Amino acid sequence: MQIKSAVFRISARDLAAAPEWDYPEFAFIGRSNVGKSSMINMLSNKSDLAKVSATPGKTQLLNFFIINDQWCLVDLPGYGYAKVAKSEKINFNESVGDYLEQRENLRRVFILIDSRIPPQQIDLDFVAWFGDCGVPFSLVFTKADKQSATKIRVATESFLARLPEHLKGVPQIIVSSSKERTGRIDLLKSIAQMI
Numbered sequence: 001m002q003i004k005s006a007v008f009r010i011s012a013r014d015l016a017a018a019p020e021w022d023y024p025e026f027a028f029i030g031r032s033n034v035g036k037s038s039m040i041n042m043l044s045n046k047s048d049l050a051k052v053s054a055t056p057g058k059t060q061l062l063n064f065f066i067i068n069d070q071w072c073l074v075d076l077p078g079y080g081y082a083k084v085a086k087s088e089k090i091n092f093n094e095s096v097g098d099y100l101e102q103r104e105n106l107r108r109v110f111i112l113i114d115s116r117i118p119p120q121q122i123d124l125d126f127v128a129w130f131g132d133c134g135v136p137f138s139l140v141f142t143k144a145d146k147q148s149a150t151k152i153r154v155a156t157e158s159f160l161a162r163l164p165e166h167l168k169g170v171p172q173i174i175v176s177s178s179k180e181r182t183g184r185i186d187l188l189k190s191i192a193q194m195i
Contacts, residue, residue, distance in 0.1 A: 001188040004068050006044035011061040014095035015102055019064060023072040025105050026191050029096070030112030031122055032078035035142040038178035039112065040065075040075055043187055050075055062099055071195050074099075074106075079122055101133055107194045108136045110187065115141035115152050115175065119159045131167045138172040138190055145177035 012018045030036050037050035049065060063075040076096050100109065109130065113123055130137060139159070144152050152175055160173075172190060176183025 001068075001192040003043070003045050003188075005066075006046050006049050006068075006073070007066050008049065009064045009066050009072075011063050013061055015062075015098040018062060018099065018103065021072075021105075023066065023070070023105065024107045024195055025064075025072045025074050025103065026107055026194075027074040027076050027100070027109045028112065029076040029100075029109060029126075030078060030140075030142070031114070031120065034078070034112040034114050035178055036075065036078065036112055039140070039142065039176060040073065042178040042181055043184060044073070062095065071191065072105075076100075079126055100130060100135065106135055108138065108190065110138050110140050110174075110190075111171075112140045112142050113159060114143055115155045116143050116146055118155075119162045123159070124162050127167065127171075128164050131164070131171075136172075136194070138174055138187075140174045140176050140183065140187070142176050142178070144175045144182055145180045 010019055028036055028040060040050040041047055044065070044067065050063070060077055062077075065073045065075070067073050076099070100106070111123075111127060111130065114120075127137075127139070139156075141152060141156055141159075147155075156173055156175070174183050174186045174190070176187070
C-alpha cells in the first residue's frame with residue numbers, strides 16, 4: 001500500500017461525537033511517551049500529521065485522519081483511559097474504552113509497547129482487557145533502533161510470557177522504529193488485508 005494522502009478530519013471528545021461514516025478504522029494506542037505520534041507520522045509519510053510533544057500525554061481526544069480517501073487512522077489518547085474491567089476503572093479514559101468496545105467500523109487496534117523497558121503492568125492490564133473486546137489487534141514494539149535485535153527478541157518474549165493464557169500466540173507482533181522506518185511495511189500490510 002502506498003500512502004498518497006493523509007488528512008486530519010476531526011477530533012472527538014467521546015464516541016457520541018465521533019464521525020458517522022463507512023471508512024474502516026485502524027486505531028493506535030499506547031502508554032504515554034511510547035512514540036505513537038512519531039509512528040503515525042512515519043506511517044503516513046508526513047512529519048507533522050500527529051503532534052509530537054516532549055510532554056507525554058498530549059493527545060486528549062480521539063483524532064481521526066483519512067488516508068488515501070479509503071480508510072481512517074485513529075490516534076487515541078495514551079493510557080489514560082479505557083475500562084480495564086466492566087466493573088472497575090483504572091487510570092484510563094472512559095471515552096477511549098467506549099470507542100474500543102462499541103465502534104462498529106473499527107477493524108484493528110495497534111497497541112504500542114516500548115521495547116526498551118521490562119513489561120509494564122499498565123500495558124499488560126490494557127492488553128488483557130482489550131483481548132476480550134473481540135477486535136483484532138497487533139502488538140507493536142517501538143523504538144527498536146535503540147537496542148540490539150537480541151534485546152528486542154527478549155523484550156517481546158518477556159512481554160508475551162506475562163499475558164493471560166487465552167491471549168498467548170494470538171496477537172500479531174510488529175517490531176518498529178520510527179527513526180529507521182522499520183515495521184512500516186508490516187503495519188501497512190496488516191491494514192491493507194482488512195480494508
